[in-house]
Amino acid sequence: MSVLKRILVLMLVVITASCQEKKETKVFTEADIAIIPKPVDLQLAEGVFEFNDDTQFVISEASQKEIVSILSDKFKSAAGWTLKVSEKAPQSNYIEFISDDSLNDEAYELVVNSDKVTIKAKTYSGFLYGLETIRQLLPVEIESKEVLNQTDWVIPNLIIKDEPRFKWRGLHLDVSRHFFEKSYIKETIDMLAMHKMNVFHFHLVDDQGWRIEIKKYPKLTEIGAFRNDQEDAHWDGRRVTTPEDEATYGGFYTQEDIKEIVAYAKSKGVQVVPEIEMPAHVMSAIAAYPELSCFETPIGVPSGGVWPITEIYCAGKESTFEFLENVLLEVMELFPSEYIHVGGDEATKTNWAKCPHCQKRMKDEGLANVEELQSYFIKRMERFISSHDRKLIGWDEILEGGLAPEATVMSWRGVAGGLEAAEQGHDVVMTPGSHMYFDHYQGPQNLEPLAWGGYTPLSKVYEFDPVVETMTPEQAKHVLGGQANVWSEQIKTEEHSQYMIFPRLAALSEAVWSPKASRNWDDFSKRILSQFKRYDYLDVNYAKSAFLVMEDVKIDMETKEVSVELKNEFTDADIRYSLNDEKLTDKATKYTQPLKIDKTTTIHASLFKDDQPVGVQFSKTIAFHKAVGKKVTFKEIYDERYQGEGEFGLVNTLRGTKNFQDGHWQAWLAKGMEAVVDLGEEMPIHEVILGTLENQGPGIYFPTAVKVYVSNDGKSYKEVGVEKRPFAKNPSFDLKDFKITFDEQSVRYVKVVAESMKTLPNGGDVWLFVDEIVIN
Structure with missing residues (x-):
């Protein structure tokens, strides 16, 4: 046998073996269907329709070329194919648009079998929505801007009958x-x-x-x-x-x-x-x-x-x-x-x-x-x-x-x-x-x-x-x-x-x-x-906010115990957490009930999917300090509209958010704050922190200065520190801790004075918002 004949025989064997090798076909279940918005009726069948570079679109009107381009352009980018558009259907491997005046204006019917796909509709919009549904049946990689060679471009055999509930969307x-x-x-x-x-x-x-x-x-x-x-x-x-x-x-x-x-x-x-x-x-x-x-x-x-x-x-x-x-x-x-x-x-x-x-x-x-x-x-x-x-x-x-x-x-x-x-x-x-x-x-x-x-x-x-x-x-x-x-x-x-x-x-x-x-x-x-x-x-800058872990924090002032509930938008979410220096890994503790905290603790948490953290990690420190649960007296009481948690609102470990209506803020209108914390007995301290908020739109401004005074008799005070902050334009909402540190000394009373602008240069009263006095 000549060398050429041997090569031809070998090629025939390889080709025959390749043809006999059965390609594994994806089996779809309803869980694989992720169409949004959800169709009115969907009946899944066995088998798939596979797109390839010979697939054609068959249209009945010239205007439908616009609709076809939505998907054909996707295939050109993601698969490198230029799919043909014709007015006559081949024997198989095509998507055909069929007019049906019996359907409502925006309705469509989509039938997928292994040989062909048909979209029936009465109007342009109906055909468009049918094609958008095919787009969502395809692998998400159809949205790729680069050619992907390893993707199977298949959709399940099915029948969909669909139309909108409302005409204005x-x-x-x-x-x-x-x-x-x-x-x-x-x-x-x-x-x-x-x-x-x-x-x-x-x-x-x-x-x-x-x-x-x-x-x-x-x-x-x-x-x-x-x-x-x-x-x-x-x-x-x-x-x-x-x-x-x-x-x-x-x-x-x-x-x-x-x-x-x-x-x-x-x-x-x-x-x-x-x-x-x-x-x-x-x-x-x-x-x-x-x-x-x-x-x-x-x-x-x-x-x-x-x-x-x-x-x-x-x-x-x-x-x-x-x-x-x-x-x-x-x-x-x-x-x-x-x-x-x-x-x-x-x-x-x-x-x-x-x-x-x-x-x-x-x-x-x-x-x-x-x-x-x-x-x-x-x-x-x-x-x-x-x-x-x-x-x-x-x-x-x-x-x-x-x-x-x-x-x-x-x-x-x-x-x-x-x-x-x-x-x-x-x-x-x-x-x-x-x-x-x-x-x-x-x-x-x-x-x-x-x-x-x-x-x-x-x-x-x-x-x-x-x-x-x-x-x-x-x-x-x-x-x-x-x-x-x-x-x-x-x-x-x-x-x-x-x-x-x-x-x-x-x-x-x-x-x-x-x-x-x-x-x-x-x-x-x-x-x-x-x-x-x-x-x-598609490079859409979408929010991942639904993944974010949120907290609901409460404190029992009698036991000085903080309860922290973790949650997010998903039902039965797999939230896992770690404390302090523990790393947040797939081995982290699964959250099942509110956490009870009685000492300074940092909580790290995240939603997990497939044992991997999803979205931005949650981190919150519950800081127990020397003023927690101590008596606070004010020169002028806070405004009745923003009372926080009342008597212990500024000494309860609960910090406010940028939402000034979250119930954790105490506020003063057109005046500053002067508060005295009675620690109950003399104790060594070296730091005072005042938590504040600025949101200039509704007139909430940071203090222009925070001063701290200390005393042992509650009558004679000495100043131990001040932090000043001149007014500045601020288009955002911000939280700021004014932190005053000083040489450690043993005191019983701590006076905190927050100076306010009180009124704006062009008129209007200024709010001062405070959420916590931290004493360390």
């Missing part, structure tokens, strides 16, 4: 308080589509910035889009600006930008709803055109918080309505949205009560008060918007004084406004601050980036239901759905914005898509782990 983004680039807006829209969300509420106008080009009124962006840069100060601690101030912070979207964003959103099945605020939250417009206000006083674009909001549009001048109608004509030309949001919230109408133009309007229209004048304002704008075949939507304040006939209400002050509107036969979008304000904290405040306040963790978002239990079936029909709001007073960067949105958007997506009966937190908390891996590949 939205996210509101405030770009007025802090401006975000067009690229970030498009990235956010991508993520909305991935989560089967369909409304992007674009908050383009507020006091601190006008963000949309209006060609008829160029000063709106020339002046209104920029403000004096005071980003080094707390949002509510910034000085009032004037028209003469240099304005360098801001930005706006050109009309071409808006067209691009709207077209991009359409390709992702997302409706962009513009918000053009009125009659309040419009100081940026009044700064550009002072004649729009009642008294035409020139103002600067505010650099920070404004309250109350008195500079609002004049409701008495016809020129105001001419301006707004012209603005809305350009807005409606740019946005094909069914809805135009007009705000309508937080208008302080004191100027209307004094304005001769407004008073004349009230007399001419037979209006009893300024609330009815606001109703007149909104009703008039509603007639204009309706005349252009659009629908007006506004915050629940538009109910005051009477609601415009065809208006839709967005209920943010709880659900009461939504209930009232539904009772009157109006459509409602539920977005209560309790569950839907994503500018609130989502984890322990000490470990989180700056937020507006409140506490809205992932599990609380998941509990949200747009339909209120007390609603009748008829009223429930008026609930269009739900929406999350991201207000950006404290959110300066795109990374921070993402952190506040994700993963809470995933929880919301399930709350507004999936049947209420199928929702289960334990099940969701398992599926969200897979979503986290996708976020990692």
